[in-house]
Amino acid sequence: MPRSHRRRPEAAGDDSFERLLAGWKRTEIRRGVEWSVQPVGAERAVKAYTCPGCGGTIDQGVAHVVAWRADGVLGDHADLAARRHWHTHCWRIG
Template sequence: MSPRRNRPRAEDVAPLDGDRARRGVEAVQSWRDGDWQVRSITAGAAVKTYRCPGCQQEIPPGTPHLVAWPADGRGDLTDRRHWHNGCWRARERRSPTVERSRSAPRYG
């Protein structure tokens, strides 16, 4: 008896689309504020600097992160936001109205 195969056969695997791999994998995530279309961005595909709305810090090129936008079609391409992965996961625990730098005093 031969050992069990752990990998799929080459003929069973669809070829990887290079453009799709660079864009990342999309998924819909449900949160209290609605459904969001979320796409993971790999380090190799991150070529620009963005500002994370969760922490107001820059996401430099080469940093894996994600892009999120409303899934119900209520927005357009300008509603896409690039987030640090941890900031996206912690966004419901943050106060949405408080924006401060790292060295700012924390009152209240």
């Protein structure tokens, strides 16, 4: 019997989207400090945050970036806990 060439539906709970999203994470150097930067799409922005760049509100449903120190000065857990949500524009000019 010939094989089907149709894609199988992904199993519930499959984290392939999470893995894809994690692939967008990048490292940047700003003012001599290494940062991990990860974009957050509008559909995943489920809370409002205060942007440290401009002090304005990043509303729910607005795409933005999350940044945290990647150099491990305070330890990985502390650096991740200190992550901040930025307007994409504010991060670029900051």
